[in-house]
Amino acid sequence: MRHNFIDRYAALDSPLHLLEARTKILAFTGLIVAVLFIPVDSGILFFVYFFATAVLMGISQVPLGYIVGRTLFILPFIVLASLAAPWHGYMEVGALFIRAVLCLMLLILLTNTTRFVELLRGLKKFGFPQILVMNLSFLYRYLFVLTEEAMRMKQARDCRRVGRAPFRKELKILSSMLGTLLIRSFEHAERMHSAMLSRGYSGDFPLISRRRFSWNDLAFLCGVAVFITSTFGLR
């Protein structure tokens, strides 16, 4: 269990990467919502949005193989949904498939062109509840700490067993691992709280952004807005 899924391609510097987080959050959310509202029978619109997504993928420099690989995860759901195809009609299921894939790709683009830290700062500026922003921030920070501890425990466990133990034993082992990790979590939180108090914590949490909203951001947003309104307007 590695933690290289966070910010894997976020350090590239394509034009998309350089945009401010808020811009991308707005733009991609807008595109995802637009895709979800494409009517079933409008093949042209599907094609147009597919093309737009492909363009964005190209600009982003995120490896195509990676995006396609991640999109494959949606397959089981598609399979299940298409079991209902004989009744619904293949066009409807096809529409569902394309919509789902496009939305997923857009989400992948959003999260892989923005460092998680920047994403959080953007959310905070949008008025996301303070408590969630802090939680996400701590989750991000402690994911690495706890993953290391969990890996060490797993290795220690693996050193001491041969083959697969009976169900009850496995259960006990996993419960103790989880329990130990849980206790360590509580201890970390306790100490973190002491450290926060020592530095004057009283509820505020800094997320200082250095990226400023620039003309590029405005241009991109306007571009996306025009795109969405014109494609739906012309329908």
Next chain:
Amino acid sequence: MTDYAVRITRLSYTYPDGTKALEGIDLDVLVGERIAIVGPSGAGKSTLLLHLNGILTGTGSVKIMGSNLEESNLKEIRKEVGLLFQDPNDQLFCPTVYEDVAFGPLNLSVPAAEIPRRVDKALNDAGLDHSIGSRSSHHLSLGERRRVSLATVLVMEPAILGMDEPTSNLDPRNRRHLIEVVSGLKATLIIATHDLELVLDVCSRTVLMDQGKIWADGETHDMLANAGLMGKHGLEVPLSLRSGVRST
């Protein structure tokens, strides 16, 4: 008229589960003094440090720079007393180093324009380059994390600095670097540690704690060279004193 940074009188503390952590601690520290607190594990060293800024409150009195520690003045006290905890992971909880160091001043309502300068100064004082600000702490080595943790405390410009095992788990080079940084600090220092060589390098006065009580309080060299006293409390005379490497 001597200025006391810290005056602790008959401080006792019992944990919620009943274990006595501190019993009748009396300790006076002058402004600018550098004292070490040594003792076996579980002696109560860390617990004592936590009383310096009100994280823990026991019975007895704690006076910081002349003021009693009370609920109402905790904010001012925490500006005066900086605590460096043992595990850097628990002190670095912001997404980037810059935010971690800026955390303290922001809570103290330092004006926004002032903050970058303070952060840079603190990073410098801790022996770090300003460019480390944009990095995330999990990408740093332990030595760097220790120094960043120190910076997060130094940035508040405290008069008194409490440290819990500052050199633990550091490789020799990082350890040496940290000792250099610490030696250059102007604050009153109270260092709880097992690293007796560090004590000899930095602290002129040493307090020996065991089982929640203070057993000895005096000049560092004399105390640490006293084999009988050290042995009685689960410690050893440091190597450099034994082999006669150090002269003072």
Next chain:
Amino acid sequence: MHIPDGFLTNRLALSLDVVSGATVLYAARRVKVDLSGRMVPLMGVLAAFVFIAQMLNFPVLGGTSGHLIGGSLLAILLGPMAGFLTMTTVVIAQALFLQDGGLVALGANIFNIAAITCFSGYAVFRLLGGASAKGKRLLVAGFLSGWASLMFSSAFCALQIALSGAIPLSVGLTTMLGYHAAVGIIEGLLTAGVLSFLLKVRPDLMKVNGSANFGLADWAGALIFVAMPAAILAYAGSSRLPDPLEKLLAGSPLLISGAAPEELSSAARMTDYLIRAAVFIVLVALGFLAGFIARRRSVKP
């Protein structure tokens, strides 16, 4: 169980976004007032814990594996509100880091995986007297709380998917509930296992839960909480305004009641859905009510 974008009707997804958003805001208010400061770092670190725990797979028969979801465990340890916020954090992180679950579908996923698991798990735990129990009783309460949380959660998930027309309700419910009845055993066992470990090593942590009192108002709230959104779901699915996926239902026969396809008009089918949904809600509410009455009778709070 994380629903990607595109599988729910837009009306449904957006309604759930509103419901989940409101619940988050409410919970944020409650937690801030109840517990000053300590809870915040704790929720964050435990969110990391749950995130990791959900990735630690536990081999079950054959090649399949299960893992701990953690909703009821968190609710038991932190109280339902804080537990809910922590799970919400995990769900959001999973969407952002792993793209597990869609963006517009976030509301639905928060509802199923955070809200329902925490609140139902906590309610079951309290119903069984878990809060004041020791030993075997605590473990049983923990087990059933974990198991039930998955059952309720998957039931709502099936309901949402059915209302979106992708899979008929009867089929959806049977498969979801059936599958999760088995997986829920793992959840229950692990929840009980971790609780028992905690009890042995750090019993003081079991008392972190600050909301020891779960009064009548909270029970009423819990009932309304379960019934209302479900009613909203049903209404949301039944509106006549144009909606892309509604065309799925309009012309295509879904064999939900065994009747021949030509005999069912879309209105009749929707009524059928509504009735089933209503029955489900009423059953759940009755269950809580019965348990509540039984508890008032037997154990003095």
